[in-house]
Amino acid sequence: SSQLTLYIFMMGMLVMGAVNMLMLKFQTMQKVPMIPGGPPEDFHHPVLQAGLMMIGEVICLPVYYCLRQQEAPAKKAPPWVFLVPCCCDLTATTMMCTGLVYAAVSVAQICRGSVVVFVCLLSFIFLGRRQQVYQVAGVALVTAGIGCVSSSVMFGSTDSNSSNVLLGISFCIFSQVFQASMFVYEEKIMSQYTAEPLQVVGMEGLFGVCIAAALILILSPLGYVNLPGALHQISSSRTLMLSIIGSMCAVAVFNACGANITKRSSAVARTTVKMSTTILIWFVELAAGWNTFRMLQLLGFMMVAMGTLVYNRIVVVNFFEPLPEAEPFAKAHASA
Numbered sequence: 001s002s003q004l005t006l007y008i009f010m011m012g013m014l015v016m017g018a019v020n021m022l023m024l025k026f027q028t029m030q031k032v033p034m035i036p037g038g039p040p041e042d043f044h045h046p047v048l049q050a051g052l053m054m055i056g057e058v059i060c061l062p063v064y065y066c067l068r069q070q071e072a073p074a075k076k077a078p079p080w081v082f083l084v085p086c087c088c089d090l091t092a093t094t095m096m097c098t099g100l101v102y103a104a105v106s107v108a109q110i111c112r113g114s115v116v117v118f119v120c121l122l123s124f125i126f127l128g129r130r131q132q133v134y135q136v137a138g139v140a141l142v143t144a145g146i147g148c149v150s151s152s153v154m155f156g157s158t159d160s161n162s163s164n165v166l167l168g169i170s171f172c173i174f175s176q177v178f179q180a181s182m183f184v185y186e187e188k189i190m191s192q193y194t195a196e197p198l199q200v201v202g203m204e205g206l207f208g209v210c211i212a213a214a215l216i217l218i219l220s221p222l223g224y225v226n227l228p229g230a231l232h233q234i235s236s237s238r239t240l241m242l243s244i245i246g247s248m249c250a251v252a253v254f255n256a257c258g259a260n261i262t263k264r265s266s267a268v269a270r271t272t273v274k275m276s277t278t279i280l281i282w283f284v285e286l287a288a289g290w291n292t293f294r295m296l297q298l299l300g301f302m303m304v305a306m307g308t309l310v311y312n313r314i315v316v317v318n319f320f321e322p323l324p325e326a327e328p329f330a331k332a333h334a335s336a
Contacts, residue, residue: 006264009257010273016254017277022284023247024049024097025105029290032237034229043240045230046097047219050090051212052244056251057205063256064198077193079203084189086207088182095175102168103153104291106282110149111172113142113278113304116311118180126184134320138311145303146173152296197259275305 027049031040100108120139123129131139150169154162186200219225234241261273278301285291309315 009260013257013273014276016250018280020247020250021105021281023243025100026243028101030240032233034232043233044101046094047215047225048230049097050093053093053251054205054208056248057201059252060198060255061202064202075193077195082203083207084185085182086204088178089204090208092175092178095171099168099171102164106285107153108172109278109281110301110304114146114173115176115179116142118177119183122180122184135311137320138307141303141307145300148300149297152294201255
């Protein structure tokens with residue numbers, strides 16, 4: 001029954017991860033007037049979208065308090081430690097929402113695989129962790145795969161649209177710098193404290209909502225955020241409103257399932273779900289007519305998937321493995 005429960009959580013994480021990305025892309029495709037009687041305009045509000053996703057993360061907080069054990073943790077995490085990963089998460093989400101305006105959702109999802117590249121680099125700089133040959137090989141495969149995906153999209157775009165597509169891909173890739181920063185920070189700082197995954201997600205979401213609200217209030221008078229226009233669009237379109245509610249619920253369920261998978265399984269399950277989510281998004285995108293099939297994009301996805309598997313040592317290539325006499329030292333470096 002425990003194995004069946006794990007599969008249910010994996011399925012929930014797979015479906016909800018795909019639903020969230022597809023809903024975010026769907027929102028950017030909607031054209032709704034920003035003022036009564038005005039012309040239809042695109043729903044391009046990345047800061048607001050990121051803030052709404054943070055609300056989905058906040059939903060995890062009451063779930064955590066309902067399910068938590070009553071035993072006092074060994075070293076309770078102070079609230080301030082959640083601030084830095086929250087800022088990284090909010091920035092990454094905002095940039096991803098901006099990238100989705102210009103890039104196909106499957107391309108954006110594949111570009112998210114570049115996080116291993118930046119995790120590798122930042123781990124070396126800030127954690128002093130020496131990367132092994134198999135990790136460097138995985139990073140090289142991911143980089144080459146994203147290059148293939150970018151090339152396939154560029155070749156399939158018109159000259160007038162190619163610059164916008166390149167901009168979208170750039171936003172999606174650069175957003176992973178902040179995602180990787182969040183992972184490295186959590187490993188360096190937050191590993192010193194006892195915190196449940198649902199608590200981490202919920203607290204980051206709580207800080208994220210507050211910061212997003214402050215940003216919107218600051219940027220609105222400057223003309224960078226049109227909050228009244230966005231709210232009018234949402235209230236005027238039931239389809240848009242339902243997609244936003246669906247996205248928030250998907251974020252909550254996705255993180256709840258992810259927290260349970262983290263407890264019950266290993267990196268193999270999480271990586272499998274991540275790769276399967278990309279495939280599911282691509283199939284839905286093709287079926288909906290949002291994108292066209294390109295062989296080069298398929299090749300790029302396969303390279304990103306293989307690079308991720310090699311980097312996490314789920315697929316072992318003997319040629320890239322450390323020599324037997326060097327392996328104890330490699331493990332010592334990895335645990336340092």
